Amino acid sequence: MSSQPTTTSSAAPRGRRRIKPPFWLVSILIILVIASWIPLAVIARARVSKSPLPRIQLIQDMDRQPVYKTQQTSPVFSDGRAMRMPIAGTVGRGDLRGSDNYVMGYTLDDKGQPQWAVDFPQEITVDDALLQRGRQRYDIYCLPCHGADGIGDGPVNQRAVELRGSWIPAANLVDAAIRERPAGHLFNTISRGIRSMPPYGEQLPHLRDRWAIVAYVRALQVSHDAPINLLPAKLKQRAQADQARQKTGN
Amino acid sequence: MAETPPTAPASLDAQPNRFIFPRWANLLLPFIIVMAVGGGLYATLIVGLGFSPQATDVGYMPEQPVPYSHELHAGKLGIDCRYCHTTVEDAAFAASPPTQTCMNCHTNVNVANPGNIQKIKESWNTGMPVQWVKVHDLPDYVFFNHSAHVNKGVGCATCHGQVDQMPTVYQAKELSMSWCLTCHREPEKFLRPRDQVTNMKWSAKDHPMFADQPDIAESVAQLELGKKLKVEYQVRDTQYMQSCSTCHR
Numbered sequence: 001m002s003s004q005p006t007t008t009s010s011a012a013p014r015g016r017r018r019i020k021p022p023f024w025l026v027s028i029l030i031i032l033v034i035a036s037w038i039p040l041a042v043i044a045r046a047r048v049s050k051s052p053l054p055r056i057q058l059i060q061d062m063d064r065q066p067v068y069k070t071q072q073t074s075p076v077f078s079d080g081r082a083m084r085m086p087i088a089g090t091v092g093r094g095d096l097r098g099s100d101n102y103v104m105g106y107t108l109d110d111k112g113q114p115q116w117a118v119d120f121p122q123e124i125t126v127d128d129a130l131l132q133r134g135r136q137r138y139d140i141y142c143l144p145c146h147g148a149d150g151i152g153d154g155p156v157n158q159r160a161v162e163l164r165g166s167w168i169p170a171a172n173l174v175d176a177a178i179r180e181r182p183a184g185h186l187f188n189t190i191s192r193g194i195r196s197m198p199p200y201g202e203q204l205p206h207l208r209d210r211w212a213i214v215a216y217v218r219a220l221q222v223s224h225d226a227p228i229n230l231l232p233a234k235l236k237q238r239a240q241a242d243q244a245r246q247k248t249g250n
Numbered sequence: 251m252a253e254t255p256p257t258a259p260a261s262l263d264a265q266p267n268r269f270i271f272p273r274w275a276n277l278l279l280p281f282i283i284v285m286a287v288g289g290g291l292y293a294t295l296i297v298g299l300g301f302s303p304q305a306t307d308v309g310y311m312p313e314q315p316v317p318y319s320h321e322l323h324a325g326k327l328g329i330d331c332r333y334c335h336t337t338v339e340d341a342a343f344a345a346s347p348p349t350q351t352c353m354n355c356h357t358n359v360n361v362a363n364p365g366n367i368q369k370i371k372e373s374w375n376t377g378m379p380v381q382w383v384k385v386h387d388l389p390d391y392v393f394f395n396h397s398a399h400v401n402k403g404v405g406c407a408t409c410h411g412q413v414d415q416m417p418t419v420y421q422a423k424e425l426s427m428s429w430c431l432t433c434h435r436e437p438e439k440f441l442r443p444r445d446q447v448t449n450m451k452w453s454a455k456d457h458p459m460f461a462d463q464p465d466i467a468e469s470v471a472q473l474e475l476g477k478k479l480k481v482e483y484q485v486r487d488t489q490y491m492q493s494c495s496t497c498h499r
Contacts (some may be wrong), residue, residue, distance in 0.1 A: 019273065019276060019277060021274045021277050022272075022274055025274070025277075025281070026447075027475050028283075036292060039296055040296070042304050043296065043299045043300040046300070046305040046306070046309070047299065047302075047305045047308070047309075048309075048418045049309055050310075051309055051310065051311060054312075055306055055307045055310050055387075055421075055472065056305075056306040056307075057306070058301055058306065061391075062389070062390065062391055063389035063390060063391075064390060065390040065391075067390065069341070069343075070342075070345065070383075071346060072382060079377065079378055079379065080378065080381065082380055136445065139330065140330040140332045140333055141333060143330075143357075144327065144328075144329050144333065155326075155327045155328055155329075155330065158357055160358070163359060163361065163362075165358055165359050165361075168358065168438045169360055188340055196358060198353065198354040198357070202336075202348070202351075203336045204335075205340075205353065210467070212253050215468070217280050227340075229336065
């Protein structure tokens with residue numbers, strides 16, 4: 001026991017100065033430190049990059065249940081659709097509620113010939129709300145081809161003309177020929193298409209929306225060469241200023 | 251083995267076969283402490299960064315059967331989202347369009363890459379649907395309703411990102427529960443006027459309400475407008491919005 005204090009007291013100052021760890025311990029430490037960057041790099045990449053690989057689900061929970069949801073695929077049916085298509089000619093409940101003019105845009109006369117609804121059907125009241133709705137729907141479904149003001153220069157039409165396919169340019173909706181068409185004819189054109197224009201009935205399932213578009217097209221036609229006197233005061237000033245500038249320019 | 255009398259040992263080293271810890275063993279304790287503390291921090295970092303939906307979910311960009319470009323159609327041509335995703339205002343599910351919607355234009359359009367259109371035409375002729383891959387997919391126990399959000403002024407871009415700049419659509423937002431709750435707790439920070447829902451370039455400070463304050467900060471404008479819209483659109487109170495059964499029915 002007497003020698004022990006002397007050993008520690010002589011060794012301690014040396015230990016405090018420098019204890020050399022063995023090579024393997026240093027190696028493990030270095031390897032660990034370097035390796036620890038690999039997961040970090042992988043994570044950093046996963047956080048910023050895009051990948052076609054499926055999402056990583058660390059906890060499955062009941063995220064994916066063996067049920068079919070909207071528009072999923074099923075091996076049961078030959079076309080791969082889990083949802084079945086409605087039988088051809090199916091009419092949704094309530095879809096035919098209303099007068100013939102409202103539902104189709106025409107009535108059949110005694111000889112079975114269609115008679116276009118000249119004006120809006122009784123179910124429709126043309127007011128500001130209808131026109132605003134019509135404008136909104138027009139901008140979604142019609143503007144791509146017919147253009148914002150209806151003259152047929154929409155962005156899709158422009159591009160299709162540039163690409164020079166068998167594209168038939170969209171009609172000018174403010175043209176005299178279309179102005180003279182009865183409202184029911186325009187409604188029917190939206191519902192079922194005409195010549196190279198495809199039907200938009202599927203995309204515009206609400207009949208009121210189609211009539212709203214007809215109303216807005218009528219508004220475009222009126223606005224296209226509206227006399228200056230009909231404009232609201234603010235626009236009137238602008239239009240008159242434009243006219244004055246054109247005159248002086250000429 | 252004969253025991254040495256306790257008084258005898260002159261030095262411990264003198265005894266053969268006796269294990270003596272090497273001097274570096276003194277380093278093990280600090281080494282273990284450093285590893286435990288460092289490892290703990292490291293694990294937190296890995297779990298925090300690596301297990302977050304930003305790493306596991308965001309950026310999912312599946313290859314589609316036809317390389318349809320939203321950048322061209324929604325961006326360059328400016329076609330409204332609802333031209334194709336027609337059900338979004340009326341139904342819970344914003345349906346992918348039927349092949350007929352593609353054919354509205356592509357019956358007669360000559361395109362740069364006819365091979366792609368060929369697949370659409372094939373689908374049109376055979377009636378076999380194009381099997382688009384769903385990009386934004388919530389867990390099956392979440393009952394998300396598109397119409398409820400779109401009609402209360404939540405913009406498409408708020409959850410789907412700048413789709414008009416995506417040649418191939420990818421998941422831009424986390425779509426995790428905590429992410430959903432940021433809006434369910436403070437909807438005023440995200441609401442916009444209903445008629446601007448599909449506008450990809452919308453910003454709150456451009457609203458006519460702030461016409462006389464051109465220098466207003468976006469966040470300030472958003473908050474002011476959002477509070478107004480929240481009342482106008484009768485957005486439910488935050489207690490209802492955070493209730494479990496609101497989303498998990």
